[in-house]
Amino acid sequence: MKTKFKKFSSDHENVWHLFNQMSDGLMITDYQQNIIAVNPSFENITGYSFEEIVYKKPNVFLSPEKATHLNFKEMWKNIHSRGTWTGELETKRKNGEAFTSNITVTSIQKQQVEESLYFIIVKDISSRKKVETEITRLANFDELTQLPNRTQFKKIINEAIHQAKKNHNTFAVLFLDLDHFKKINDSLGHQIGDELLQQIAKRLQNVIGANGTVSRFGGDEFTILLSPLKNKKEAYESAKKIIASLQQPIVCAGEKIYMNTSIGCSFFPEHGTDYTTILKNADSALFQAKKAGRNQYQEYNDSINEGLIEQLQIERDLRTALAEQQFEVYYQLQMDIETGKPYGIEALIRWNHPERGNLPPFIFLPAAEETGLIAEIDDWVLQTACAQTKKWHEDGHEDLVLSVNISKKQFDRPDFVKRVKQTLRETGLNPKQLCLEITESMAITHIDEAVDKLKKLKSIGVQLSLDDFGTGYSSLSQLKNLPIDTLKIDKSFMQGSGDEQENHVLVKLIIAMAKTLNFAVICEGVETEEQLLLLRTEGCNHAQGYLFSEPLAPSNCELKMKHITENVNII
Ligand code: C2E
Ligand code: CA
Ligand code: CA
Numbered sequence: 001m002k003t004k005f006k007k008f009s010s011d012h013e014n015v016w017h018l019f020n021q022m023s024d025g026l027m028i029t030d031y032q033q034n035i036i037a038v039n040p041s042f043e044n045i046t047g048y049s050f051e052e053i054v055y056k057k058p059n060v061f062l063s064p065e066k067a068t069h070l071n072f073k074e075m076w077k078n079i080h081s082r083g084t085w086t087g088e089l090e091t092k093r094k095n096g097e098a099f100t101s102n103i104t105v106t107s108i109q110k111q112q113v114e115e116s117l118y119f120i121i122v123k124d125i126s127s128r129k130k131v132e133t134e135i136t137r138l139a140n141f142d143e144l145t146q147l148p149n150r151t152q153f154k155k156i157i158n159e160a161i162h163q164a165k166k167n168h169n170t171f172a173v174l175f176l177d178l179d180h181f182k183k184i185n186d187s188l189g190h191q192i193g194d195e196l197l198q199q200i201a202k203r204l205q206n207v208i209g210a211n212g213t214v215s216r217f218g219g220d221e222f223t224i225l226l227s228p229l230k231n232k233k234e235a236y237e238s239a240k241k242i243i244a245s246l247q248q249p250i251v252c253a254g255e256k257i258y259m260n261t262s263i264g265c266s267f268f269p270e271h272g273t274d275y276t277t278i279l280k281n282a283d284s285a286l287f288q289a290k291k292a293g294r295n296q297y298q299e300y301n302d303s304i305n306e307g308l309i310e311q312l313q314i315e316r317d318l319r320t321a322l323a324e325q326q327f328e329v330y331y332q333l334q335m336d337i338e339t340g341k342p343y344g345i346e347a348l349i350r351w352n353h354p355e356r357g358n359l360p361p362f363i364f365l366p367a368a369e370e371t372g373l374i375a376e377i378d379d380w381v382l383q384t385a386c387a388q389t390k391k392w393h394e395d396g397h398e399d400l401v402l403s404v405n406i407s408k409k410q411f412d413r414p415d416f417v418k419r420v421k422q423t424l425r426e427t428g429l430n431p432k433q434l435c436l437e438i439t440e441s442m443a444i445t446h447i448d449e450a451v452d453k454l455k456k457l458k459s460i461g462v463q464l465s466l467d468d469f470g471t472g473y474s475s476l477s478q479l480k481n482l483p484i485d486t487l488k489i490d491k492s493f494m495q496g497s498g499d500e501q502e503n504h505v506l507v508k509l510i511i512a513m514a515k516t517l518n519f520a521v522i523c524e525g526v527e528t529e530e531q532l533l534l535l536r537t538e539g540c541n542h543a544q545g546y547l548f549s550e551p552l553a554p555s556n557c558e559l560k561m562k563h564i565t566e567n568v569n570i571i
Contacts, residue, residue: 002037002039019039020039020040022039023041024121024122024123025039025041025042025043025044025045025046025122025124026039026041026121027119027120027122028117028118029058029117029118030114030116030117030118031114031115031116031117033057033058033118034055034056034057035053035054035055035056035057035058036054036055036117037050038050042122045093045122045124046061046091046093046094046122047093047094047095048060048061048093048094052094061091061092061093062089062092063091063092063098075087075105079107079118083106084104084107085104085105086102086105087102088101088102088103088125089101089103099124099126100124100125100126100129101122101123101124102122102123102125103120103121103123104120105118105119105120106118106119106120106121139151140152140155142215142216144194144197144198144201144216145198147201147214147215147216147222148213148214148215148216149215149216149217150215150216150217150218150223152215153213153215153223153225154275156213156215156225157225157275157278158275161274161275164227164269165273169228170229170267170268170270171225171226171227171228171229171267172225172227172229172232172235172238172266172267173223173224173226173265173266173267173279173282174223174224174235174263174264174265174282174297175217175223175264175265175266175282175283175286176204176223176224176261176262176263176264176286177220177221177222177261177262177263177286177290178200178259178260178261179261179262179290179294179295180260181193181196181259182220184257184259188253188255188257192252192255192257195253196250196259197216197220199250199252200250200259201214201222203245203250204222204224204242204245207241207242207245208224208226208238208242211226211234211238212224212225212226223279223282224238224242226238229267232267235265235267236265236297239263239265239297240297242261243260243263243295243296246259246261247259247260247295260294260295261295262286262290262294262295262296262298263286263289263297263298264281264283264285264286264287264297264298264300265297265298265299265300266278266281266282266285266299266300267299267300271300281304281305282300284300284304285299285300285301285304286298287304288304291366311366311367314367315367315370315371317353318364318368318373319371321351321353322373322376322380326352326353326354327349327351327352327381328349328350328351328352328553329348329349329350329381329384329385329554330347330348330349330551330552330553330557331345331346331347331348331385331388331551331552331553331554332345332346332348332549332550332557333345333544333548333549333557333560334401334403334522334542334543334544335543335544335548336542337535337536337540337541337542338536338541341565342397342561342564342565343399343400344401344402344403344435344542345389345401345402345403346403346405346437346544346551347381347384347385347402347403347405348361348551349361349381350551351363351364369407369408369409372409374410375407375409375413378404378409379410379419379423382404382419382423383423383426383427386404386423386424386427386429386434387427387429389402389429389434390427390429392561393430393433395558397561400433401433401434401435402429403435403436403437403465404436406438408439408442411438411442411453416453417453417457420434420436420457420460420462424460430461431461432461432462432463434462435462435463435464435465435485435486436457436462436464436465437465437467437488438454438464438467439466439468440468440471440472441472443482443484444472444478447478447481451481451482454482454483454484455483458483463486464485464486465484465485465486465487465488465522466482466484466487466488467488467490468488469487469489469490469510470489470490470492470493470506471492484519485519485520486519486520486521486542487514487519487520487521488521488522488523489507489510489522489523489524490524490525491524491545493506493507493510493523493525494507494523494524494525494526494531495525507523507534511535511538511540512538520541520542521539521541521542522540522542522543522544523540523542523544523545524543524545525544525545526544526545526546526547526548528547529547531547532547549564
């Protein structure tokens with residue numbers, strides 16, 4: 001210990017020795033806070049030699065610009081009342097480098113005030129601080145994009161709520177999800193997926209700039225706080241700018257990638273005054289934006305949640321529906337226009353919901369598609385309908401052709417053809433008497449793969465029909481290449497949506513075109529005798545609709561077939 005006081009060095013030799021050995025810095029001041037002694041560790045830590053700071057005040061090594069938050073009054077109060085104070089101080093070394101110290105000041109009061117002393121222990125905790133800062137960074141920021149993460153975003157929103165309440169203003173939260181990101185990740189690999197996310201994070205930050213905070217909420221989800229916000233229009237504008245910016249191709253590892261994004265938006269205080277509600281409602285709006293066709297933004301409104309609750313309920317109930325056999329297949333007759341006899345039947349699913357009664361497909365198929373359960377459902381329908389049709393064949397309706405709707409998910413399964421084969425084998429149905437109904441979009445997207453699959457299906461003998469024809473955009477040249485047997489004219493042409501005259505002209509044209517391509521034609525949604533007459537005149541092969549029969553449960557369908565066969569002149 002170097003000291004100006006002889007007294008110190010001679011008294012209590014062993015104590016001084018101890019001070020010299022301490023790894024913590026020690027400094028002693030007199031009653032006026034003039035430094036009168038320091039140990040070697042103090043010199044090491046601060047870089048000041050004893051000679052340089054003797055008789056100076058301890059604040060030479062305080063970092064005043066960083067210490068403003070410290071309440072010195074409070075510190076002195078503690079020292080005077082309790083004799084000691086411990087706390088963290090921002091300090092600086094002789095070379096100007098700032099570091100954080102843990103300081104303990106102890107006052108040694110003597111009767112003679114002039115003899116009083118202050119013992120100050122200085123612990124350099126900068127490396128611990130660094131670790132702490134790093135831990136905080138890891139806990140609050142996303143490693144990949146360096147954006148605030150979900151935890152940090154929550155803190156940011158809570159602070160925004162606090163400020164908005166205080167200043168009576170508003171802010172917006174955008175919840176953003178990249179459309180089909182998973183597909184990109186799966187097909188191009190995680191490395192490109194990661195790079196893509198980094199580039200997207202940068203774009204988002206460029207668009208938002210100082211008008212808010214972008215955070216990575218997780219996976220391909222980003223959340224954005226727009227604050228301060230003058231009006232809602234500003235938020236809409238930001239959402240539009242984001243969508244436009246992400247629509248520009250992103251180049252990753254030489255690949256040009258096109259991204260679309262959906263955005264849900266909620267406002268404080270209109271859509272919630274706490275973090276959970278604001279986020280939940282932005283997320284609901286996002287869900288709505290995706291359902292409405294993606295690549296767009298939606299603002300939250302109350303009816304979204306009602307619809308969503310129902311949707312979620314349906315999704316949940318769907319999971320047990322298959323296991324508990326709540327589904328049923330109904331059958332709708334398809335008539336041969338020329339002979340007036342039933343030609344076939346279309347299998348149409350119904351859900352006997354335990355509380356809601358008999359539900360039509362439009363209520364639950366979107367949810368089944370969303371959850372992926374549709375493929376399982378389609379499997380079940382195929383199996384059930386094939387078995388039922390086989391029974392009808394054995395009961396004397398041996399020519400009946402069964403049509404089954406195939407969803408895109410089901411069609412895209414790599415083992416789809418195998419599944420169809422297996423079902424035919426298990427039920428004993430003649431493949432020629434099974435017709436699979438696919439839609440234009442399923443056949444046209446990835447047309448080469450689709451044609452390949454369709455050809456495989458043809459090679460096992462099943463028929464193929466193009467459902468809802470006329471609502472898609474396939475060109476004649478594309479149609480020519482599809483190995484299908486039948487075009488099924490969509491019911492909207494019968495339903496009088498649009499000009500009736502025009503619809504009739506279109507029906508005539510479709511039938512004529514189908515004939516030149518050697519496709520058979522069936523028209524659905526036939527409800528009136530006039531419609532049937534038109535179809536017959538134009539040479540349409542088959543017709544389906546309420547004019548003949550609604551979709552019916554198997555026993556009723558059987559009665560209907562019997563009735564019609566016995567009164568063939570009904571047509
Ligand atoms: P879709 O394949 O176009 O089936 C024809 C729809 O038109 C059926 O509705 C049928 O009930 C209805 N329909 C029949 N005749 C008439 C008529 O004269 N007028 C009117 N306005 N409508 C008529 P449904 O049963 O509600 O089925 C709706 C859609 O759900 C089907 O349209 C099909 O795309 C899908 N779907 C039904 N069952 C299944 C299934 O097992 N699997 C899959 N993937 N989709 C199915
Ligand atoms: Ca159909
Ligand atoms: Ca249809």
